[in-house]
Amino acid sequence: MLGTTMKLSDEEIKAIDKEYCSWGDTVHYHDEQTIFRNCEGSYMYDSKDTPYLDLQMWYSSCNLGYKNKRVLNAVLDQYQTMPQISSRFVYDYKALLAEKIAKANIDRYGIKGRVQFNVGGAQVNEDMLKLIRNYTKKPRMFAFMGGYHGRTIGTTAVTSSYRYREHFGHISDTAHFVPFPYCFRCPYDKKCESCNMYCVKQFAKLFESEYNGVYDPKTKDCEFGGFIAEPLLGTGGYIVPPKGYFKELKKVLDEYNILFMADEVQMGCFRTGKLWAMEHFDVKPDAMTFAKSITNGMNPLAGMWAKEELINPKVFPAGRTHSTYAANPIGTRAGYEVMSIFEEERKELETEIARKGKKFLDGLKVLEKKYKNIGTVNGLGFALSVEVTEADGYTPARELCDEIIEAGLKGNLSYKGKRCGLILNNGGYYKNIITLVPQLYISDEEIDMALELMDQLFDIYMEKTAG
Ligand SMILES: Cc1ncc(COP(=O)(O)O)c(C=O)c1O
Structure with missing residues (x-):
């Protein structure tokens, strides 16, 4: 565990929330809750210290990474x-x-x-x-x-x-x-x-x-x-x-x-x-x-x-x-x-976000070719997206998008033999678009990891293109 003392179990936190927190915010859009205990860089950590690569970053509120030292x-x-x-x-x-x-x-x-x-x-x-x-x-x-x-x-x-x-x-x-x-x-x-x-x-x-x-x-x-x-x-x-x-x-x-x-x-x-x-x-x-x-x-x-x-x-x-x-x-x-x-860091941020954003988008284009359920991918810098559709490549598939996002939050994916999770968010007119919001300092290796984890998830839920 990277920091927080765990006084309450996950189940105790959920029970108190259920009874005493208003459900009027956005938490209770989701039946299943993952309880997080810590954050650092590109990751959130659950009670078992499992890292979740965060491609949501508090809706783009933590562009410089969690716990940025400066x-x-x-x-x-x-x-x-x-x-x-x-x-x-x-x-x-x-x-x-x-x-x-x-x-x-x-x-x-x-x-x-x-x-x-x-x-x-x-x-x-x-x-x-x-x-x-x-x-x-x-x-x-x-x-x-x-x-x-x-x-x-x-x-x-x-x-x-x-x-x-x-x-x-x-x-x-x-x-x-x-x-x-x-x-x-x-x-x-x-x-x-x-x-x-x-x-x-x-x-x-x-x-x-x-x-x-x-x-x-x-x-x-x-x-x-x-x-x-x-x-x-x-x-x-x-x-x-x-x-x-x-x-x-x-x-x-x-x-x-x-x-x-x-x-x-x-x-x-x-x-x-x-x-x-x-x-x-x-x-x-x-x-x-x-x-x-x-x-x-x-x-x-x-x-x-x-x-x-x-x-x-x-x-x-x-x-x-x-x-x-x-x-x-x-x-x-x-x-x-x-x-x-x-x-x-203006110069470095401008060139690195353009370079890494392109690398990320190129990886998404490979996934787009591989899976019938990706209608299109889109991006400018580190504002990236994947449109999830039916196998026709056009009809919006909101439930499929939700299933993929929920599955990432179970924390049972694996990268290089280690257990991990993936935090994604959705948006769009039909709520069928996975919006990808990495921290600006995400490393090349973490981008590879993100693409691999998405591939793992898509492989479970999506239809592959022939050949
Ligand atoms: C473009 C834009 N404007 C305004 C808001 C509202 O900001 P806040 O949630 O801080 O009220 C958001 C929140 O997501 C946003 O994305």
């Missing part, structure tokens, strides 16, 4: 120096982290902006919606079908799934949802090679007539203040948009004065091999949010960055948004360390 030491130091301070006051690491992020964006986008902190992805997305509403005085937003921006009552308005609003009703009719360009399942049944960005043209058509419900051509006024977009769909299945898509989309937004908001909560922090995933697409956001890996999972902290025009103190003065734990000192200290690592 971040851990920074946090421990902060606990010894000033662990608490009211959000009424400014202090060193809050100011320094905001500066680092603002300067990173000057460097990347050539735009001066400011940063406001909060405690989670949903909360900062709400802050960003408030900011855009405050500036444009327009309450409505465009958002993608399949997009996920959080589950607070405000963000469920721009998260496309009705399921998240179903039991609570509507707080507002904020969003108009636009199909995300997932070429394998094109919402318009087009072929990527020949469609000529048909989806962007469909979006542009919305502005041709007042009867499309978004724009008045006479006054040239659009009812929508902004477009909130994940650079790649995260919860929507790690879908990479075709090159050039965002550039074309942004031209339409600019024409109608619609602000562009990037939600980098899941795809930021080098997940795709760049600090922000939007950098791959050669477009500049007017505002953006980040969370999850900004502290490497060490404390809740999230933030919104916006260009000066939208967030300067005259336009967005004191008190426009606030939360007691926003900019908490443990979170900002962890965030400062994470951003320092990103700055110092």
Whole structure:
């Protein structure tokens, strides 16, 4: 056992949870629970000290690996120096982290902006919606079908799934949802090679007539203040948009004065091999949010960055948004360390994530050829995915996907003669996509291990291609 003292047995923990924890979070989607006792690097460990190679990494919250020493030491130091301070006051690491992020964006986008902190992805997305509403005085937003921006009552308005609003009703009719360009399942049944960005043209058509419900051509006024977009769909299945898509989309937004908001909560922090995933697409956001890996999972902290025009103190003065734990000192200290690592290791991270991401994707392509139940594989850097289908290679197979993920969590796979498990996650419109989220420092050998463990699982559950 690597650290934790085991006071309670797995069964005792499960019994207490069953009786006293609300089942309203996401734990009880699953009947069977694996109890973990420790984590380090790429692995979680169960009560028997069995390592589970983690390709989920707390939904991309621990990009620098579990118990990353530099971040851990920074946090421990902060606990010894000033662990608490009211959000009424400014202090060193809050100011320094905001500066680092603002300067990173000057460097990347050539735009001066400011940063406001909060405690989670949903909360900062709400802050960003408030900011855009405050500036444009327009309450409505465009958002993608399949997009996920959080589950607070405000963000469920721009998260496309009705399921998240179903039991609570509507707080507002904020969003108009636009199909995300997932070429394998094109919402318009087009072929990527020949469609000529048909989806962007469909979006542009919305502005041709007042009867499309978004724009008045006479006054040239659009009812929508902004477009909130994940650079790649995260919860929507790690879908990479075709090159050039965002550039074309942004031209339409600019024409109608619609602000562009990037939600980098899941795809930021080098997940795709760049600090922000939007950098791959050669477009500049007017505002953006980040969370999850900004502290490497060490404390809740999230933030919104916006260009000066939208967030300067005259336009967005004191008190426009606030939360007691926003900019908490443990979170900002962890965030400062994470951003320092990103700055110092930028070149190496960019080249290594591109190289290793390609190696991983190439391995997935081999599996795609081997198994009939893989519809397609996809990836940008370390945001990778495997679409699980029926043997026809197209019909989504959610149950099969679930079975494979559950089997990895039993911890009875084997690699080089040693018992181990595999932690996977699923996403996508049909929840049939295995989303692969390794830590950024995953070694070449661990990538081989990941591919071999997936092969072991697929071999049990999938049909092989002839020959
Ligand atoms: C793109 C995106 N935005 C927002 C959120 C919400 O973040 P949080 O769970 O911290 O509220 C998530 C969470 O998965 C996300 O992936």
